[in-house]
Amino acid sequence: MKNKIMATALILCIICCTFTGCSSQRSNGDNVLTVFNYSEYLDPQMLSKFTKETGIEIKYEEATTPEEMYTKYTSGAISYDLLCTSDYMVNRLIDEGQCQSVDFSSMENFGNIDPKFMAESESFDPGNKYSLPYFWGTVGILYNTKKVSAPVDSWNVLFDGQYSGQIIMQDSMRDSFMVALKYLGYSLNTTDKNQIEEAAELLKAQKKDVESYLVDEARDEVVAENAVMAVVYSGEAYLGNQYNPDLQYAIPKEGSNLWIDSWVVTKNCKNMENAQKFLDFLCREDVAEANFEYIYYSTPNKTVVDNMDEEIKSNVAVVPTEESIDHCEVYQTLDNETLELYNTLWKELKSE
């Protein structure tokens, strides 16, 4: 009998712990900011520099995908103050009321951010109330100039069967559909069922020509010459070119995805002043430059672009030309019905 009571008490105790563990949000002390960012997306020295200058301690957390960030953020186990995530996820967080509006104009170094990117940000953050652009880029084709005769300028090379078995597509639902939709001349934010199904048919027909669907390894496979071309993010393209000088990056003329990774302040943040200090710090010329040189993604910071070497400035993967991004679009969050259609078609494609 005694044992049973003890066992029951124990079980209750554990259950209580689990549930309260889920709901309690540890609040941060006054001078601590919890920052959530993509992995290897910030020069770690800048964090200590910030703490030295302001006395504000940074708790730094990393994730690899926007979805992983969202899951960790909503689970509430850690209370994050600042989040750096991608356009469509920013959109989702704003829609769900997870963000606090920030008075960017009061920040000393905000003027360094090219207004062009604030304008582009409007598509996921209307009125520019919540998000601060951090890095941006495009999606395009990274190809081996030794094995591809003509310069690549169209998505066409992925669909004409000429390089069958040597193509790598992105193992990401949205990015793969984007390629097909843009090739067909549709918007990448289309919600038209017929257009999406047409894109899916195109991808299904293409599958036999695809060597593999990869995310992070896509670049490495082209560098290692296991494949002739891959759909990659522009930041990967710059590094790919460093490893293998035969590689070139092209933004197809039909247009592509223009992505922006932005900072937002979450509703959990108790000290807006400190959060603004951190954002202001990131916009500062020397800090933005250090971060740029750490990852070589396109930066929205004008002062950094002005100071670049000509060689880097002329690299379309780092600084895309105006006309190359003319037909590019920023992702918007898809409504649930469209997302479900995407998901079903994607699973069909992958399991074929």
Place this chain on the structure above:
Amino acid sequence: MNRKKIQILSIPYLIWIIGFTLIPLVFVVSKALVTPDDRLTADNLTAIFDSVHRKALITSLEVAFISSLICILISYPAALIIRSFRIKNRKAMIFVMILPMWMNFILRILAIQMLLSKNGIINHLLSILGLGQIEIINTTFAIILGTVYDYLPYMLLPVLNCVLAIPDDIVEASKDLGANRYTVLTRILLPLSLSGIGSGITMVFVPSMTEFVIANILGGGKILLLGNIIEQEFSVTMNWNLGSGLSVALMIFVLVSTLLFGRDSGADRGYVI
């Protein structure tokens, strides 16, 4: 020690099993039985029979079944060979066979990927010998190869335990009674090691059924196992209800298959798994 004291010793395990097995299981099942807007439904469970999911389930079963079979075919002769060694040499052999487990399994799978890839080491050697290229990477076969490589020790250890525990006297007695080597194998050794094979199947079949990382790395994203679909439902589509439903349905499948294969899983002989 009296009974009560022994029971107290079980408390850490009890906490573990309640906190990390039972409660999460309750969460998963409760998610599986409702729609995203919290209405009761069985759709998430029956979704496993949708054509896409069914295809993935069959591929998963295929990979798990063939991998287990290959593991047995490698492990059993190996166990018999080790049994024939002197005890000192046995230890060295077992050590060598378990050595790969000391390395992180993702690293080992990435190494396999390097070996198999188009310009990989195997193809490089083949082309030096003038034998042309093989294209294994991004096929179901590559996934099976990776699974066997990863899970072989989990089959070998229980099989070996069982084979080594068979007393020499019994083998000698059967030989005295006129049994040839074949009869010794089929009538004495095999029946006495079935429980080890049963545990081995449980240890290989179950995890490879729910596997998704190996399929991602060696399948090139072109082959979907049920594990991949569940992972995608949780991390990309964020339909946790469907993901949970598929997980629970998969659990039922695993349970049924282990009951079928591993009936003689040694519980009667005092083994736990």
